Amino acid sequence: MTTDHLGNAENLDPYSSPKTFFGAELRRLREAAGLTQHQLGERVFCSRDYISRFESASRRPQPEVSRLLDEVLGSGEHLQRLCRLARLSKHPDYFADAADLEKHAATIGEYAPMLVPGLLQTEAYARALTRAAQLFAPEEAVEERVTGRMERKRLLDEPSAPELWVVIHEAALRIPVGGPGMMNEQLQDLRAVGHDHHRVVVQVLPFEAGAPAFLNGTVIQMTFADAPPVTYTESAYTGQLIDEPALVAQYQKAYDLIRAAALSPQASLALIESVAKDYTTP
Structure with a gap:
């Protein structure tokens, strides 16, 4: 045998x-x-x-x-x-498989149309989002979700951290999750990570770019050193992990087009900083 x-x-x-x-x-x-x-x-x-x-x-x-x-x-x-x-997890069941695969990824590319990506969220922003999505959930359930997201974020500090390249729609910068003060903190943190972290690239897709290939759903592309790539898509309260090669390739092409239409990393960070300042202006 x-x-x-x-x-x-x-x-x-x-x-x-x-x-x-x-x-x-x-x-x-x-x-x-x-x-x-x-x-x-x-x-x-x-x-x-x-x-x-x-x-x-x-x-x-x-x-x-x-x-x-x-x-x-x-x-x-x-x-x-x-x-x-x-399969017990601190993450929602529909996302838990993707969260597990993130730990083994060589590269992660994400398009975020409405919210700051989970790997780049501050604790306060994550808590405000979770409370909004789980309005009637007990406090301990909300805190468990927030803890899981913060633990997931530590992946970027690991020696074997994947290369992370995110494209965030401008809309995500301008939705005041948790109020102006919280958004200012989130955007300042996002700008700092995009500027200082050697394995993170942040781009913004501006409003003037028009309708993107993925209009209203989060898309995450993951590649691995010793396995085929996968795609994860998510909308409200549901997500899907895709590993069918032809469909993964189609998502990758669409993601590449969005990345090409986005502002350069330098211009993106400048826009993020500008919007962050707007939240401090009466």
């Missing part, structure tokens, strides 16, 4: 997290069944790469795939129960 494309699965500590335990158990059950990753992938209608990433804990397990794995491997509901544990 061969065990093709193990990745880092052999070196994982299975007890470090529910996700690594799921990966270790999947590998144990697969090898006990005498199946390669490719053979198992064929039986559960996914690629060898997916099986490899589940086993190496570089991607969160999926409920439907876990059900099929239990059926093929004769493991009852063992992997489905582990899947539920591995």
